[in-house]
Amino acid sequence: MRALNYRELRRRYELDGAAKTVAHLSEALEEKTLRPEDFSLRDLAEALVPDGREWVRRLDPRSGGVSPVLESSEGVDATAFQNVAAQVVHAKVMEAYTQEAFVASRLVETIPTRLDGEKIPGVSRIADQIDEVGAGMPFPSLGFDEDYIETPATAKHGFIVPVTKEAIFFDRTNLVLSRAAEVGEVLGLNKEKRLLDLIIGVTNNYKHKGVAYDTYQDSAPWKNVLTGNELEDWASVDAAEQLFADILDPATGEPVLLGATTALVMPAYRHAAHRTFNASEVTYASGGGGTATVAANPLGNYRVEESRLAYRRILASGVAAADAKKWWFLGDFRKAFAYMENWPITVTQAPLGSEADFTSDIVLRFKASERGAAAVMNPRYVVKCVG
Numbered sequence: 001m002r003a004l005n006y007r008e009l010r011r012r013y014e015l016d017g018a019a020k021t022v023a024h025l026s027e028a029l030e031e032k033t034l035r036p037e038d039f040s041l042r043d044l045a046e047a048l049v050p051d052g053r054e055w056v057r058r059l060d061p062r063s064g065g066v067s068p069v070l071e072s073s074e075g076v077d078a079t080a081f082q083n084v085a086a087q088v089v090h091a092k093v094m095e096a097y098t099q100e101a102f103v104a105s106r107l108v109e110t111i112p113t114r115l116d117g118e119k120i121p122g123v124s125r126i127a128d129q130i131d132e133v134g135a136g137m138p139f140p141s142l143g144f145d146e147d148y149i150e151t152p153a154t155a156k157h158g159f160i161v162p163v164t165k166e167a168i169f170f171d172r173t174n175l176v177l178s179r180a181a182e183v184g185e186v187l188g189l190n191k192e193k194r195l196l197d198l199i200i201g202v203t204n205n206y207k208h209k210g211v212a213y214d215t216y217q218d219s220a221p222w223k224n225v226l227t228g229n230e231l232e233d234w235a236s237v238d239a240a241e242q243l244f245a246d247i248l249d250p251a252t253g254e255p256v257l258l259g260a261t262t263a264l265v266m267p268a269y270r271h272a273a274h275r276t277f278n279a280s281e282v283t284y285a286s287g288g289g290g291t292a293t294v295a296a297n298p299l300g301n302y303r304v305e306e307s308r309l310a311y312r313r314i315l316a317s318g319v320a321a322a323d324a325k326k327w328w329f330l331g332d333f334r335k336a337f338a339y340m341e342n343w344p345i346t347v348t349q350a351p352l353g354s355e356a357d358f359t360s361d362i363v364l365r366f367k368a369s370e371r372g373a374a375a376v377m378n379p380r381y382v383v384k385c386v387g
Contacts, residue, residue: 158369326387
């Protein structure tokens with residue numbers, strides 16, 4: 001554990017004020033020049049609560065005094081202690097919430113919204129021909145009223161991290177941080193599973209112009225499922241790319257504008273994927289096998305991700321393990337899916353001197369919550385391949 005100068009921290013808090021000090025600590029925690037484990041709740045209380053050593057001592061009923069009550073306006077002013085402790089808890093929650101295992105949360109776009117589900121207009125062409133505007137002629141218009149998708153209702157998820165008198169007196173900072181990490185991981189895992197269920201097609205919420213569709217179709221109105229296409233080499237990728245060539249945008253009738261972006265594979269095909277996409281060169285053999293052409297690998301623009309959680313979600317949907325491990329996805333996930341977010345994960349503080357202090361010896365409480373929904377924006381930008 002890094003040794004913090006708590007006396008200096010108290011002095012900076014008094015000189016710079018609460019906002020500036022908390023912002024500085026938040027920045028240090030975000031940049032990881034400080035870690036949540038570098039802090040001690042007991043040392044923070046002794047440094048930031050007025051007469052902190054005496055206050056901590058009186059947490060022990062054997063001290064003979066009245067157990068102190070933390071209040072921001074009367075009693076013991078613990079605003080500084082509360083603000084700094086909140087930053088430490090927030091940092092630990094975020095560390096677990098954004099861990100590397102949550103692949104889908106990084107692949108899709110996050111769209112802030114103030115609505116509990118919304119109707120998003122698309123651009124529909126009014127004029128059939130807009131190649132040329134004659135002199136003195138009006139410009140054609142693009143409308144927003146004929147094409148739209150509907151996103152699902154959002155949902156709120158959250159937990160409370162309590163800090164008891166015992167946690168401060170016995171300096172059980174590690175226990176509080178462990179609970180904060182568990183809260184962040186559970187919330188992050190819940191969000192990841194909701195996104196993955198959408199990506200693999202277990203749940204379907206694509207609704208275009210009032211009509212609900214499954215994300216993956218094997219015929220009309222689009223085809224983005226390719227069976228018998230196990231990921232083996234560049235030819236497997238080429239087969240998926242050819243499928244994209246036949247997918248048209250319903251608003252314009254033109255092919256979807258898709259650049260090489262991401263391949264999502266299961267753990268069993270992690271090495272096969274990296275070999276396929278990262279090979280320095282590939283060999284093209286003629287049909288008769290008499291001629292072989294060696295060329296630079298054209299697949300170098302793809303980003304390769306693998307997800308153990310995706311594999312487990314496919315298994316949970318009832319697919320046999322032998323088949324589930326062969327599933328893989330190709331496309332632009334940021335155009336296909338989004339997380340409609342009312343608010344990101346946020347840590348808020350309960351008022352000081354609450355009933356929980358008296359009934360349960362809970363001195364501080366921090367609530368972590370987020371609200372949002374996973375949504376299909378345009379399924380035509382991702383192809384699902386099954387072996």
